[in-house]
Amino acid sequence: MQPILTIQDLNRFLETDFSEVHHDGKVFEVIATGPGYATMRIEPGERHLRPGGTISGPTLFALADITAYITLLAHIGPVALAVTTNLNINFLRKPVLAPLECTCRILKLGKRLAVLDAAISQPGSDDLVAHATATYSIPPR
Amino acid sequence: MQPILTIQDLNRFLETDFSEVHHDGKVFEVIATGPGYATMRIEPGERHLRPGGTISGPTLFALADITAYITLLAHIGPVALAVTTNLNINFLRKPVLAPLECTCRILKLGKRLAVLDAAISQPGSDDLVAHATATYSIPPR
Protein backbone atom coordinates (compact mmCIF):
# COMPACT_ATOMS: atom_id res chain seq x y z
CA MET A 1 0.00 0.00 0.00
CA GLN A 2 2.11 2.85 -1.37
CA PRO A 3 1.22 6.55 -1.07
CA ILE A 4 0.63 8.24 -4.44
CA LEU A 5 1.12 11.80 -3.12
CA THR A 6 4.33 13.29 -1.70
CA ILE A 7 4.77 15.36 1.47
CA GLN A 8 4.92 18.45 -0.77
CA ASP A 9 1.69 17.48 -2.60
CA LEU A 10 -0.07 17.03 0.71
CA ASN A 11 1.09 20.33 2.20
CA ARG A 12 0.09 22.09 -1.02
CA PHE A 13 -3.35 20.45 -0.84
CA LEU A 14 -3.77 21.74 2.72
CA GLU A 15 -3.01 25.28 1.51
CA THR A 16 -5.12 25.30 -1.63
CA ASP A 17 -8.11 23.03 -0.91
CA PHE A 18 -8.30 22.93 2.87
CA SER A 19 -7.17 26.40 3.86
CA GLU A 20 -9.53 26.48 6.89
CA VAL A 21 -6.90 24.32 8.59
CA HIS A 22 -4.59 27.34 8.53
CA HIS A 23 -7.28 29.88 9.47
CA ASP A 24 -5.51 31.04 12.60
CA GLY A 25 -1.92 30.58 11.51
CA LYS A 26 0.02 27.85 9.76
CA VAL A 27 0.47 25.47 12.67
CA PHE A 28 -0.21 22.12 10.90
CA GLU A 29 2.37 20.48 8.63
CA VAL A 30 2.73 17.08 6.96
CA ILE A 31 6.21 15.78 7.85
CA ALA A 32 6.27 12.15 6.65
CA THR A 33 4.42 9.59 4.58
CA GLY A 34 5.07 5.98 3.56
CA PRO A 35 3.31 2.66 2.96
CA GLY A 36 -0.05 2.91 4.72
CA TYR A 37 0.80 5.88 6.93
CA ALA A 38 1.45 9.63 7.22
CA THR A 39 2.66 11.90 10.02
CA MET A 40 1.69 15.49 10.81
CA ARG A 41 3.06 18.01 13.28
CA ILE A 42 1.39 20.90 15.05
CA GLU A 43 3.09 23.83 16.77
CA PRO A 44 0.41 24.78 19.30
CA GLY A 45 -0.04 28.31 20.67
CA GLU A 46 -1.81 29.87 23.65
CA ARG A 47 -5.18 29.56 21.89
CA HIS A 48 -4.84 25.77 21.90
CA LEU A 49 -4.79 25.51 25.69
CA ARG A 50 -7.57 24.64 28.13
CA PRO A 51 -7.94 25.09 31.92
CA GLY A 52 -4.95 23.48 33.60
CA GLY A 53 -2.46 24.70 30.98
CA THR A 54 -2.71 21.65 28.75
CA ILE A 55 -3.50 21.37 25.03
CA SER A 56 -7.27 21.31 24.49
CA GLY A 57 -9.27 18.27 23.40
CA PRO A 58 -10.56 19.95 20.22
CA THR A 59 -6.94 20.62 19.19
CA LEU A 60 -6.00 16.96 19.66
CA PHE A 61 -9.18 15.88 17.86
CA ALA A 62 -8.37 18.21 14.95
CA LEU A 63 -4.82 16.86 14.74
CA ALA A 64 -6.07 13.23 14.65
CA ASP A 65 -8.85 13.97 12.16
CA ILE A 66 -6.72 16.04 9.76
CA THR A 67 -3.85 13.53 9.88
CA ALA A 68 -6.22 10.64 9.16
CA TYR A 69 -7.77 12.57 6.25
CA ILE A 70 -4.32 13.42 4.86
CA THR A 71 -3.18 9.80 5.24
CA LEU A 72 -6.22 8.63 3.31
CA LEU A 73 -5.74 11.21 0.53
CA ALA A 74 -2.04 10.31 0.33
CA HIS A 75 -3.16 6.80 -0.72
CA ILE A 76 -6.26 7.47 -2.86
CA GLY A 77 -5.45 10.89 -4.31
CA PRO A 78 -6.85 14.36 -3.65
CA VAL A 79 -9.98 14.01 -5.76
CA ALA A 80 -12.29 12.18 -3.44
CA LEU A 81 -14.39 14.20 -1.01
CA ALA A 82 -14.09 11.74 1.84
CA VAL A 83 -15.96 12.55 5.05
CA THR A 84 -15.38 11.43 8.61
CA THR A 85 -18.29 9.26 9.78
CA ASN A 86 -16.95 8.22 13.20
CA LEU A 87 -14.04 9.20 15.41
CA ASN A 88 -13.27 7.69 18.78
CA ILE A 89 -10.51 9.33 20.81
CA ASN A 90 -8.90 8.43 24.13
CA PHE A 91 -7.04 11.17 25.98
CA LEU A 92 -4.17 9.44 27.77
CA ARG A 93 -1.77 12.05 29.19
CA LYS A 94 -1.79 15.83 29.47
CA PRO A 95 0.51 17.30 26.83
CA VAL A 96 2.64 20.34 27.61
CA LEU A 97 2.66 23.46 25.42
CA ALA A 98 5.11 22.11 22.85
CA PRO A 99 4.89 20.51 19.38
CA LEU A 100 2.82 17.37 18.92
CA GLU A 101 3.19 14.68 16.26
CA CYS A 102 0.45 12.40 15.00
CA THR A 103 1.03 9.25 12.96
CA CYS A 104 -1.94 7.59 11.27
CA ARG A 105 -1.99 4.07 9.87
CA ILE A 106 -4.58 2.69 7.47
CA LEU A 107 -6.26 -0.35 9.09
CA LYS A 108 -8.60 -0.92 6.17
CA LEU A 109 -9.01 0.73 2.79
CA GLY A 110 -12.26 -0.52 1.28
CA LYS A 111 -14.27 0.75 -1.66
CA ARG A 112 -16.75 2.61 0.55
CA LEU A 113 -15.10 2.87 3.95
CA ALA A 114 -11.60 3.43 5.27
CA VAL A 115 -10.57 2.90 8.91
CA LEU A 116 -7.40 4.42 10.36
CA ASP A 117 -5.82 4.75 13.76
CA ALA A 118 -3.94 7.77 15.08
CA ALA A 119 -1.23 7.95 17.74
CA ILE A 120 -0.32 11.37 19.13
CA SER A 121 2.87 11.98 21.10
CA GLN A 122 5.37 14.73 21.87
CA PRO A 123 8.88 14.47 20.42
CA GLY A 124 11.29 13.19 23.06
CA SER A 125 8.77 10.92 24.79
CA ASP A 126 7.47 7.45 23.92
CA ASP A 127 4.27 7.98 25.92
CA LEU A 128 1.13 8.52 23.90
CA VAL A 129 -0.79 11.73 24.59
CA ALA A 130 -3.89 10.49 22.76
CA HIS A 131 -5.02 7.60 20.56
CA ALA A 132 -7.88 7.68 18.09
CA THR A 133 -9.64 5.47 15.56
CA ALA A 134 -11.55 7.05 12.67
CA THR A 135 -13.82 5.91 9.84
CA TYR A 136 -14.14 7.78 6.54
CA SER A 137 -16.83 7.32 3.93
CA ILE A 138 -15.37 7.36 0.42
CA PRO A 139 -17.71 8.62 -2.31
CA PRO A 140 -18.09 6.48 -5.47
CA ARG A 141 -15.12 7.12 -7.76
CA MET B 1 -30.50 15.13 39.50
CA GLN B 2 -30.84 18.91 39.72
CA PRO B 3 -28.28 21.39 38.32
CA ILE B 4 -26.65 23.58 41.00
CA LEU B 5 -25.47 26.28 38.58
CA THR B 6 -27.65 28.59 36.48
CA ILE B 7 -27.29 29.48 32.81
CA GLN B 8 -25.72 32.79 33.90
CA ASP B 9 -23.25 31.03 36.22
CA LEU B 10 -22.21 28.73 33.39
CA ASN B 11 -21.73 31.50 30.83
CA ARG B 12 -19.73 33.49 33.40
CA PHE B 13 -17.54 30.41 34.05
CA LEU B 14 -16.85 30.13 30.31
CA GLU B 15 -15.68 33.74 30.26
CA THR B 16 -13.58 33.74 33.40
CA ASP B 17 -12.15 30.22 33.70
CA PHE B 18 -12.34 28.82 30.18
CA SER B 19 -11.72 31.89 28.05
CA GLU B 20 -9.92 29.83 25.39
CA VAL B 21 -13.39 28.81 24.23
CA HIS B 22 -13.92 32.40 23.12
CA HIS B 23 -10.43 32.87 21.64
CA ASP B 24 -11.68 33.69 18.17
CA GLY B 25 -14.93 35.42 19.04
CA LYS B 26 -17.79 34.69 21.40
CA VAL B 27 -19.58 32.03 19.38
CA PHE B 28 -20.47 29.55 22.16
CA GLU B 29 -23.31 30.20 24.61
CA VAL B 30 -25.15 28.15 27.24
CA ILE B 31 -28.88 28.50 26.52
CA ALA B 32 -30.59 25.94 28.81
CA THR B 33 -30.06 23.63 31.74
CA GLY B 34 -32.29 21.33 33.80
CA PRO B 35 -32.32 17.96 35.58
CA GLY B 36 -29.44 15.96 34.11
CA TYR B 37 -28.93 18.10 31.00
CA ALA B 38 -27.69 21.37 29.49
CA THR B 39 -27.87 22.91 26.01
CA MET B 40 -25.35 25.11 24.21
CA ARG B 41 -25.52 27.02 20.96
CA ILE B 42 -22.79 27.99 18.51
CA GLU B 43 -23.00 30.66 15.80
CA PRO B 44 -20.43 29.33 13.36
CA GLY B 45 -18.43 31.54 10.97
CA GLU B 46 -16.39 30.98 7.82
CA ARG B 47 -13.46 29.67 9.85
CA HIS B 48 -15.61 26.74 11.05
CA LEU B 49 -16.10 25.34 7.53
CA ARG B 50 -14.34 22.50 5.74
CA PRO B 51 -14.11 21.49 2.05
CA GLY B 52 -17.63 21.10 0.72
CA GLY B 53 -18.98 24.14 2.60
CA THR B 54 -20.06 22.23 5.70
CA ILE B 55 -19.19 22.81 9.37
CA SER B 56 -15.88 21.10 10.23
CA GLY B 57 -15.53 18.00 12.38
CA PRO B 58 -13.32 19.76 14.97
CA THR B 59 -16.05 22.40 15.41
CA LEU B 60 -18.69 19.73 16.06
CA PHE B 61 -16.31 17.89 18.38
CA ALA B 62 -15.63 21.11 20.31
CA LEU B 63 -19.35 21.79 20.63
CA ALA B 64 -20.03 18.27 21.98
CA ASP B 65 -17.02 18.32 24.33
CA ILE B 66 -17.67 21.80 25.75
CA THR B 67 -21.39 21.12 26.20
CA ALA B 68 -20.69 17.85 28.01
CA TYR B 69 -18.15 19.59 30.25
CA ILE B 70 -20.61 22.40 31.01
CA THR B 71 -23.41 19.89 31.71
CA LEU B 72 -21.16 18.08 34.17
CA LEU B 73 -20.08 21.31 35.93
CA ALA B 74 -23.73 22.43 36.09
CA HIS B 75 -24.37 19.38 38.29
CA ILE B 76 -21.16 19.09 40.36
CA GLY B 77 -20.09 22.74 40.58
CA PRO B 78 -17.25 24.68 38.97
CA VAL B 79 -14.50 23.53 41.31
CA ALA B 80 -13.59 20.18 39.91
CA LEU B 81 -10.99 20.02 37.18
CA ALA B 82 -12.68 17.24 35.24
CA VAL B 83 -10.94 15.97 32.11
CA THR B 84 -12.29 14.20 29.04
CA THR B 85 -10.91 10.66 28.89
CA ASN B 86 -12.89 9.36 25.90
CA LEU B 87 -15.12 10.87 23.26
CA ASN B 88 -16.81 8.93 20.48
CA ILE B 89 -18.58 10.97 17.81
CA ASN B 90 -20.72 9.96 14.83
CA PHE B 91 -21.16 12.51 12.04
CA LEU B 92 -24.64 11.93 10.66
CA ARG B 93 -25.59 14.74 8.27
CA LYS B 94 -23.76 17.73 6.80
CA PRO B 95 -24.82 20.90 8.62
CA VAL B 96 -25.24 24.15 6.73
CA LEU B 97 -23.55 27.40 7.80
CA ALA B 98 -26.13 28.30 10.45
CA PRO B 99 -26.42 28.00 14.26
CA LEU B 100 -26.10 24.60 15.87
CA GLU B 101 -27.49 23.45 19.21
CA CYS B 102 -26.12 20.64 21.36
CA THR B 103 -28.00 19.03 24.24
CA CYS B 104 -26.07 16.77 26.62
CA ARG B 105 -27.63 14.33 29.08
CA ILE B 106 -25.84 12.72 32.00
CA LEU B 107 -26.00 8.92 31.58
CA LYS B 108 -23.98 8.26 34.73
CA LEU B 109 -22.54 10.48 37.42
CA GLY B 110 -20.20 8.37 39.53
CA LYS B 111 -17.57 9.36 42.06
CA ARG B 112 -14.71 8.95 39.61
CA LEU B 113 -16.30 8.87 36.16
CA ALA B 114 -19.19 10.62 34.44
CA VAL B 115 -20.64 9.52 31.09
CA LEU B 116 -22.79 11.83 28.95
CA ASP B 117 -24.29 11.77 25.51
CA ALA B 118 -24.58 14.72 23.15
CA ALA B 119 -27.06 15.34 20.34
CA ILE B 120 -26.32 18.12 17.85
CA SER B 121 -28.96 19.53 15.51
CA GLN B 122 -29.88 22.73 13.69
CA PRO B 123 -32.92 24.71 14.86
CA GLY B 124 -35.87 23.99 12.56
CA SER B 125 -34.92 20.36 11.88
CA ASP B 126 -35.41 17.18 13.91
CA ASP B 127 -32.55 15.43 12.13
CA LEU B 128 -29.37 14.98 14.12
CA VAL B 129 -26.21 16.43 12.64
CA ALA B 130 -23.94 14.51 15.02
CA HIS B 131 -24.18 12.32 18.11
CA ALA B 132 -21.45 11.77 20.68
CA THR B 133 -20.77 9.93 23.91
CA ALA B 134 -18.10 11.20 26.30
CA THR B 135 -16.44 10.09 29.52
CA TYR B 136 -14.96 12.50 32.06
CA SER B 137 -12.62 11.66 34.90
CA ILE B 138 -13.58 13.53 38.09
CA PRO B 139 -10.69 14.28 40.46
CA PRO B 140 -11.12 13.35 44.16
CA ARG B 141 -13.24 16.03 45.87
Next chain:
Amino acid sequence: MQPILTIQDLNRFLETDFSEVHHDGKVFEVIATGPGYATMRIEPGERHLRPGGTISGPTLFALADITAYITLLAHIGPVALAVTTNLNINFLRKPVLAPLECTCRILKLGKRLAVLDAAISQPGSDDLVAHATATYSIPPR
Protein backbone atom coordinates in the same frame (compact mmCIF):
# COMPACT_ATOMS: atom_id res chain seq x y z
CA MET C 1 -40.07 6.29 9.94
CA GLN C 2 -42.44 3.35 10.36
CA PRO C 3 -41.31 -0.27 10.89
CA ILE C 4 -42.35 -2.63 8.08
CA LEU C 5 -41.95 -5.83 10.14
CA THR C 6 -43.97 -6.85 13.22
CA ILE C 7 -42.71 -8.22 16.52
CA GLN C 8 -43.77 -11.69 15.31
CA ASP C 9 -41.92 -11.27 11.99
CA LEU C 10 -38.77 -10.26 13.84
CA ASN C 11 -38.87 -13.13 16.33
CA ARG C 12 -39.49 -15.55 13.44
CA PHE C 13 -36.48 -14.10 11.59
CA LEU C 14 -34.30 -14.68 14.67
CA GLU C 15 -35.37 -18.34 14.72
CA THR C 16 -35.08 -19.09 11.02
CA ASP C 17 -32.25 -16.88 9.72
CA PHE C 18 -30.22 -16.04 12.80
CA SER C 19 -30.56 -19.21 14.87
CA GLU C 20 -27.04 -18.78 16.32
CA VAL C 21 -28.59 -16.21 18.64
CA HIS C 22 -30.48 -19.05 20.30
CA HIS C 23 -27.55 -21.52 20.28
CA ASP C 24 -27.51 -21.94 24.05
CA GLY C 25 -31.19 -21.51 24.80
CA LYS C 26 -33.87 -19.08 23.71
CA VAL C 27 -32.98 -16.14 25.92
CA PHE C 28 -33.41 -13.26 23.44
CA GLU C 29 -36.85 -11.98 22.45
CA VAL C 30 -38.17 -8.95 20.54
CA ILE C 31 -40.83 -7.31 22.74
CA ALA C 32 -41.65 -3.99 21.04
CA THR C 33 -41.19 -1.97 17.87
CA GLY C 34 -42.44 1.38 16.61
CA PRO C 35 -41.38 4.45 14.60
CA GLY C 36 -37.56 4.36 14.50
CA TYR C 37 -37.08 1.93 17.38
CA ALA C 38 -37.30 -1.65 18.68
CA THR C 39 -36.87 -3.27 22.09
CA MET C 40 -35.46 -6.68 22.99
CA ARG C 41 -35.29 -8.59 26.25
CA ILE C 42 -32.83 -11.16 27.50
CA GLU C 43 -33.33 -13.61 30.36
CA PRO C 44 -29.73 -14.19 31.39
CA GLY C 45 -28.49 -17.40 33.01
CA GLU C 46 -25.41 -18.42 34.99
CA ARG C 47 -23.35 -18.65 31.79
CA HIS C 48 -23.84 -14.91 31.21
CA LEU C 49 -22.04 -13.93 34.42
CA ARG C 50 -18.47 -12.74 34.96
CA PRO C 51 -16.27 -12.48 38.09
CA GLY C 52 -18.14 -10.41 40.69
CA GLY C 53 -21.55 -11.98 39.89
CA THR C 54 -22.55 -9.42 37.28
CA ILE C 55 -23.69 -9.92 33.67
CA SER C 56 -20.67 -10.17 31.36
CA GLY C 57 -19.62 -7.50 28.87
CA PRO C 58 -19.96 -9.84 25.87
CA THR C 59 -23.59 -10.51 26.89
CA LEU C 60 -24.38 -6.78 27.03
CA PHE C 61 -22.53 -6.24 23.74
CA ALA C 62 -24.54 -9.06 22.11
CA LEU C 63 -27.80 -7.58 23.40
CA ALA C 64 -26.95 -4.12 22.01
CA ASP C 65 -25.70 -5.48 18.68
CA ILE C 66 -28.62 -7.86 18.09
CA THR C 67 -31.20 -5.23 19.10
CA ALA C 68 -29.64 -2.65 16.76
CA TYR C 69 -29.59 -5.21 13.92
CA ILE C 70 -33.24 -6.13 14.58
CA THR C 71 -34.23 -2.45 14.75
CA LEU C 72 -32.59 -1.84 11.40
CA LEU C 73 -34.24 -4.90 9.77
CA ALA C 74 -37.60 -3.86 11.23
CA HIS C 75 -37.32 -0.70 9.11
CA ILE C 76 -35.62 -1.93 5.91
CA GLY C 77 -36.87 -5.53 5.74
CA PRO C 78 -35.13 -8.87 6.30
CA VAL C 79 -33.46 -9.10 2.90
CA ALA C 80 -30.42 -6.96 3.37
CA LEU C 81 -27.30 -8.56 4.80
CA ALA C 82 -26.30 -5.57 6.89
CA VAL C 83 -23.06 -5.84 8.85
CA THR C 84 -21.87 -4.02 11.96
CA THR C 85 -18.89 -1.83 11.11
CA ASN C 86 -18.45 -0.04 14.46
CA LEU C 87 -19.84 -0.43 17.96
CA ASN C 88 -18.94 1.75 20.91
CA ILE C 89 -20.27 0.66 24.31
CA ASN C 90 -20.10 2.30 27.74
CA PHE C 91 -20.68 0.07 30.76
CA LEU C 92 -22.38 2.26 33.35
CA ARG C 93 -23.65 0.12 36.24
CA LYS C 94 -23.31 -3.53 37.22
CA PRO C 95 -26.52 -5.37 36.38
CA VAL C 96 -27.82 -8.09 38.68
CA LEU C 97 -28.76 -11.58 37.45
CA ALA C 98 -32.22 -10.62 36.19
CA PRO C 99 -33.81 -9.75 32.82
CA LEU C 100 -32.38 -6.86 30.79
CA GLU C 101 -34.14 -4.75 28.19
CA CYS C 102 -32.49 -2.90 25.34
CA THR C 103 -34.17 -0.18 23.27
CA CYS C 104 -32.49 0.96 20.05
CA ARG C 105 -33.31 4.14 18.15
CA ILE C 106 -32.30 4.88 14.57
CA LEU C 107 -30.20 8.09 14.54
CA LYS C 108 -29.62 7.95 10.79
CA LEU C 109 -30.83 5.64 8.04
CA GLY C 110 -28.81 6.41 4.93
CA LYS C 111 -28.43 4.49 1.69
CA ARG C 112 -25.09 2.99 2.71
CA LEU C 113 -24.84 3.48 6.46
CA ALA C 114 -27.23 3.36 9.41
CA VAL C 115 -26.37 4.64 12.91
CA LEU C 116 -28.33 3.60 16.00
CA ASP C 117 -28.02 4.03 19.72
CA ALA C 118 -28.87 1.44 22.35
CA ALA C 119 -29.92 1.91 25.97
CA ILE C 120 -29.86 -1.10 28.28
CA SER C 121 -31.63 -1.15 31.63
CA GLN C 122 -33.30 -3.56 34.05
CA PRO C 123 -37.09 -3.43 34.48
CA GLY C 124 -37.94 -1.54 37.67
CA SER C 125 -35.02 0.89 37.45
CA ASP C 126 -34.49 4.05 35.40
CA ASP C 127 -30.71 3.77 35.63
CA LEU C 128 -28.93 2.69 32.49
CA VAL C 129 -26.77 -0.41 32.74
CA ALA C 130 -25.02 0.27 29.43
CA HIS C 131 -25.26 2.60 26.45
CA ALA C 132 -23.98 1.89 22.96
CA THR C 133 -23.79 3.48 19.52
CA ALA C 134 -23.46 1.27 16.43
CA THR C 135 -22.94 1.72 12.71
CA TYR C 136 -24.16 -0.77 10.10
CA SER C 137 -23.11 -0.98 6.47
CA ILE C 138 -26.10 -1.63 4.21
CA PRO C 139 -25.35 -3.51 0.98
CA PRO C 140 -26.67 -2.05 -2.31
CA ARG C 141 -30.36 -2.94 -2.65
Next chain:
Amino acid sequence: MQPILTIQDLNRFLETDFSEVHHDGKVFEVIATGPGYATMRIEPGERHLRPGGTISGPTLFALADITAYITLLAHIGPVALAVTTNLNINFLRKPVLAPLECTCRILKLGKRLAVLDAAISQPGSDDLVAHATATYSIPPR
Protein backbone atom coordinates in the same frame (compact mmCIF):
# COMPACT_ATOMS: atom_id res chain seq x y z
CA MET D 1 6.55 -2.39 31.56
CA GLN D 2 7.14 -6.08 32.31
CA PRO D 3 4.36 -8.64 32.86
CA ILE D 4 4.38 -10.17 36.36
CA LEU D 5 2.30 -13.23 35.40
CA THR D 6 3.28 -16.02 33.00
CA ILE D 7 1.23 -17.58 30.22
CA GLN D 8 0.58 -20.53 32.56
CA ASP D 9 -0.54 -18.22 35.41
CA LEU D 10 -2.95 -16.47 33.07
CA ASN D 11 -4.47 -19.66 31.65
CA ARG D 12 -4.87 -21.00 35.20
CA PHE D 13 -6.61 -17.75 36.24
CA LEU D 14 -9.05 -18.16 33.33
CA GLU D 15 -9.90 -21.68 34.56
CA THR D 16 -10.20 -20.95 38.26
CA ASP D 17 -11.47 -17.35 38.54
CA PHE D 18 -13.10 -16.68 35.19
CA SER D 19 -14.51 -20.07 34.27
CA GLU D 20 -17.51 -18.49 32.49
CA VAL D 21 -15.10 -17.90 29.60
CA HIS D 22 -14.99 -21.65 29.10
CA HIS D 23 -18.71 -22.24 29.66
CA ASP D 24 -19.31 -23.76 26.26
CA GLY D 25 -15.96 -25.45 25.72
CA LYS D 26 -12.35 -24.42 26.18
CA VAL D 27 -11.91 -22.30 23.07
CA PHE D 28 -9.91 -19.38 24.51
CA GLU D 29 -6.19 -19.68 25.33
CA VAL D 30 -3.43 -17.25 26.28
CA ILE D 31 -0.51 -17.93 23.91
CA ALA D 32 1.97 -15.08 24.52
CA THR D 33 2.83 -12.21 26.82
CA GLY D 34 5.65 -9.67 27.04
CA PRO D 35 6.38 -6.03 27.87
CA GLY D 36 3.04 -4.20 27.66
CA TYR D 37 1.19 -6.87 25.67
CA ALA D 38 -0.47 -10.31 25.63
CA THR D 39 -1.92 -12.51 22.89
CA MET D 40 -4.89 -14.88 23.02
CA ARG D 41 -6.23 -17.39 20.54
CA ILE D 42 -9.73 -18.70 19.98
CA GLU D 43 -10.75 -21.83 18.10
CA PRO D 44 -14.26 -20.88 17.02
CA GLY D 45 -17.03 -23.41 16.42
CA GLU D 46 -20.38 -23.39 14.60
CA ARG D 47 -22.00 -21.53 17.52
CA HIS D 48 -19.71 -18.55 16.91
CA LEU D 49 -21.07 -17.91 13.41
CA ARG D 50 -23.64 -15.37 12.21
CA PRO D 51 -25.70 -15.08 8.99
CA GLY D 52 -23.30 -15.16 6.04
CA GLY D 53 -21.05 -17.83 7.58
CA THR D 54 -18.68 -15.42 9.30
CA ILE D 55 -17.62 -15.21 12.96
CA SER D 56 -20.16 -13.19 14.98
CA GLY D 57 -19.56 -9.72 16.38
CA PRO D 58 -20.13 -10.84 20.00
CA THR D 59 -17.41 -13.47 19.55
CA LEU D 60 -14.93 -10.86 18.29
CA PHE D 61 -15.97 -8.46 21.07
CA ALA D 62 -15.45 -11.20 23.68
CA LEU D 63 -12.02 -12.01 22.25
CA ALA D 64 -10.95 -8.33 22.39
CA ASP D 65 -12.41 -7.77 25.87
CA ILE D 66 -10.98 -10.93 27.43
CA THR D 67 -7.56 -10.38 25.86
CA ALA D 68 -7.45 -6.77 27.10
CA TYR D 69 -8.48 -7.91 30.58
CA ILE D 70 -5.82 -10.65 30.58
CA THR D 71 -3.17 -8.20 29.32
CA LEU D 72 -4.02 -5.83 32.16
CA LEU D 73 -3.93 -8.59 34.81
CA ALA D 74 -0.63 -9.85 33.39
CA HIS D 75 0.86 -6.47 34.35
CA ILE D 76 -0.95 -5.63 37.63
CA GLY D 77 -1.60 -9.10 39.05
CA PRO D 78 -4.78 -11.16 39.44
CA VAL D 79 -6.08 -9.46 42.57
CA ALA D 80 -7.72 -6.38 41.16
CA LEU D 81 -11.33 -6.62 40.07
CA ALA D 82 -10.93 -4.36 37.05
CA VAL D 83 -14.04 -3.64 35.00
CA THR D 84 -14.45 -2.57 31.39
CA THR D 85 -15.90 0.94 31.25
CA ASN D 86 -15.72 1.53 27.47
CA LEU D 87 -14.99 -0.59 24.42
CA ASN D 88 -14.97 0.68 20.86
CA ILE D 89 -14.63 -1.94 18.11
CA ASN D 90 -14.28 -1.63 14.34
CA PHE D 91 -15.13 -4.69 12.26
CA LEU D 92 -12.80 -4.57 9.26
CA ARG D 93 -13.01 -7.85 7.32
CA LYS D 94 -15.17 -10.97 7.56
CA PRO D 95 -13.19 -13.77 9.21
CA VAL D 96 -13.57 -17.34 8.01
CA LEU D 97 -14.35 -20.23 10.38
CA ALA D 98 -10.76 -20.75 11.55
CA PRO D 99 -8.66 -19.73 14.58
CA LEU D 100 -8.33 -16.03 15.45
CA GLU D 101 -5.55 -14.34 17.38
CA CYS D 102 -5.83 -11.11 19.33
CA THR D 103 -2.88 -9.05 20.56
CA CYS D 104 -3.50 -6.29 23.08
CA ARG D 105 -1.08 -3.49 23.93
CA ILE D 106 -1.29 -1.24 26.98
CA LEU D 107 -1.55 2.39 25.79
CA LYS D 108 -1.80 3.76 29.32
CA LEU D 109 -1.63 2.18 32.76
CA GLY D 110 -2.76 4.79 35.28
CA LYS D 111 -3.74 4.44 38.92
CA ARG D 112 -7.46 4.52 38.16
CA LEU D 113 -7.76 3.82 34.43
CA ALA D 114 -6.00 1.64 31.90
CA VAL D 115 -6.42 1.97 28.12
CA LEU D 116 -5.47 -0.81 25.71
CA ASP D 117 -5.85 -1.51 22.03
CA ALA D 118 -6.61 -4.88 20.45
CA ALA D 119 -5.78 -6.16 16.98
CA ILE D 120 -7.50 -9.33 15.76
CA SER D 121 -6.28 -11.30 12.76
CA GLN D 122 -6.21 -14.84 11.40
CA PRO D 123 -2.89 -16.71 11.27
CA GLY D 124 -1.49 -16.62 7.73
CA SER D 125 -2.83 -13.15 6.91
CA ASP D 126 -1.56 -9.66 7.78
CA ASP D 127 -5.02 -8.14 7.33
CA LEU D 128 -6.83 -7.13 10.49
CA VAL D 129 -10.26 -8.69 11.07
CA ALA D 130 -11.13 -6.21 13.82
CA HIS D 131 -9.53 -3.48 15.90
CA ALA D 132 -10.70 -2.31 19.32
CA THR D 133 -9.79 0.17 22.04
CA ALA D 134 -10.89 -0.49 25.62
CA THR D 135 -10.80 1.33 28.95
CA TYR D 136 -10.72 -0.46 32.31
CA SER D 137 -11.42 1.04 35.71
CA ILE D 138 -8.94 -0.21 38.30
CA PRO D 139 -10.26 -0.33 41.89
CA PRO D 140 -8.12 1.25 44.64
CA ARG D 141 -5.35 -1.19 45.57
